[in-house]
Amino acid sequence: MVFTCDKPLSELRIHNRMISRITGGLSVCMPTYNFNTKCEMVKLIAKGKGILIEQDDIEKIANYTGDDLRYIYSSLAIINAKMKFAEKLQNQN
Secondary structure, X not given: OOOOOOOOHHHOOOOHHHHHHHOOOOXXXXXXXXXXXXXXXXXXXXXXXXXXXXHHHHHHHHHHOOOOHHHHHHHXXXXXXXXXXXXXXXXXX
């Protein structure tokens, strides 16, 4: 079995029985990403989803989303939804 989490075991709020079972396996902390790496990740994810995004917006997302990729994906999903909505409104006029 593989369990993944974005926090170390010491920060989880779970029963001690579960922690003792989990610590019996291999626990690996993933490295944090530096700013440039996060910018590249934002660019790649945006490109893969067909989202055109300015460099300053890439930097804002990289700066404020932390190391959790889910926040990068959700930030880009929000931007994409707003862009599509704006295009739809523009096409109606």
